[in-house]
Amino acid sequence: MRFDLIDLRLFCEAVDAGSITAGAERCALALAAASARIRSMEQSLGAPLLTRSRQGVTPTPAGRTLLKHARAVLDQAARLREDLGAFAGGASxxxxxxxxxxxxxxxxxxxxxxxxxxxxxxxxxxxxxxxxxxxxxxxxxxxxxxxxxxxxxxxxxxxxxxxxxxxxxxxxxxxxxxxxxxxxxxxxxxxxxxxxxxxxxxxxxxxxxxxxxxxxxxxxxxxxxxxxxxxxxxxxxxxxxxxxxxxxxxxxxxxxxxxxxxxxxxxxxxxxxxxxxxxxxxxxxxxxxxxxx
Incomplete structure (x- = not known):
């Protein structure tokens, strides 16, 4: 599995919003690109991450596991940026x-x-x-x-x-x-x-x-x-x-x-x-x- 930070953020935003379209907007991605990224994540894992319906998307059991770890990874990445930001002149x-x-x-x-x-x-x-x-x-x-x-x-x-x-x-x-x-x-x-x-x-x-x-x-x-x-x-x-x-x-x-x-x-x-x-x-x-x- 090779998920980058953009993949992880997109997935979290889509789950939070209940929509891949809204998740793409929050990440400033085109809908086609966002859909392709999520499909690639599912293909890499070999299991569906989202259940899709007319009402939107919800995470599958695999998706809920990814969601928990993705949030932890994104939080750590944000902490890294802020800790290094202190060397560039203060909190960022x-x-x-x-x-x-x-x-x-x-x-x-x-x-x-x-x-x-x-x-x-x-x-x-x-x-x-x-x-x-x-x-x-x-x-x-x-x-x-x-x-x-x-x-x-x-x-x-x-x-x-x-x-x-x-x-x-x-x-x-x-x-x-x-x-x-x-x-x-x-x-x-x-x-x-x-x-x-x-x-x-x-x-x-x-x-x-x-x-x-x-x-x-x-x-x-x-x-x-x-x-x-x-x-x-x-x-x-x-x-x-x-x-x-x-x-x-x-x-x-x-x-x-x-x-x-x-x-x-x-x-x-x-x-x-x-x-x-x-x-x-x-x-x-x-x-x-x-x-x-």
């Missing part, structure tokens, strides 16, 4: 960071800009995920660092406090809920919603909460940012659920009413999670230290 390399919607939109832009300015040889691969997904991916070694809601079970991962915030409801000033000081999420479900796009981890979270209440969200429009949500809410399109930090900023320039959510999950203590701080590569460890500061 790529850090994979996963964060939920709240952390990604409200707190990470400022925190990451400061870190990246101080570490010009480090790049950060940032992806938005649900908190429970992040815990699993960090535990598996797919990501170096995660930022999750403090309510999620993190298992054996090491944790560090990051920020605190809460979700609130925003409405137009003439909306029937506008005079309320506090509401339950179930009460808000009687009204039209302005939400984030379907790929947003927060939107998936709220959709799940609504389904458990037996009252699906009446989404009128879905947007890419909390600020855009507030703009449409101001125009009377519907109500929105946004972080309190967003609402406090928006009311300075928009005619909005801000209403507290009384549900326990509305309070959001954000937590940094890693497998073990001592196992992180220097660049990832520096990022954790920067985020904690």
């Amino acid at each position: 390399g790529e850090v994979r960071l996963l964060a939920n919607t709240n952390a990604l939109t409200e707190f990470l832009p400022e925190a990451l800009s400061a870190f990246l300015a101080a570490h010009p040889q480090v790049s950060v691969d940032l992806e938005e995920r649900l908190s429970d997904e992040i815990v699993g991916l960090v535990a598996e070694g797919v990501a170096d660092i995660g930022i999750v809601a403090g309510t999620v079970n993190v298992g054996a991962l090491a944790t560090y406090p990051f920020r605190s915030d809460r979700f609130v409801v925003v409405t137009a000033v003439d909306h029937p809920l506008a005079t309320q000081a506090q509401v339950r999420f179930a009460q808000v479900l009687d009204y039209d919603f302005v939400g984030l796009e379907r790929s947003s981890s927060l939107q998936r979270f709220l959709t799940g909460k609504a389904a458990r209440e037996g009252h699906p969200l009446r989404l009128r429009v879905q947007l890419r940012s909390f600020d855009a949500v507030c703009r449409l809410v101001e125009c009377g399109v519907g109500v929105g659920v946004v972080p309190q930090t967003t609402a406090a900023r928006a009311v300075k320039t928009m005619a909005l009413s801000v209403i507290d959510l009384s549900d326990d999950w509305a309070i959001r203590d954000l937590t940094i999670v890693v497998r073990a701080i001592g196992e992180l590569r220097p660049s990832a460890r520096h990022l954790v230290e920067s985020l904690r500061a």
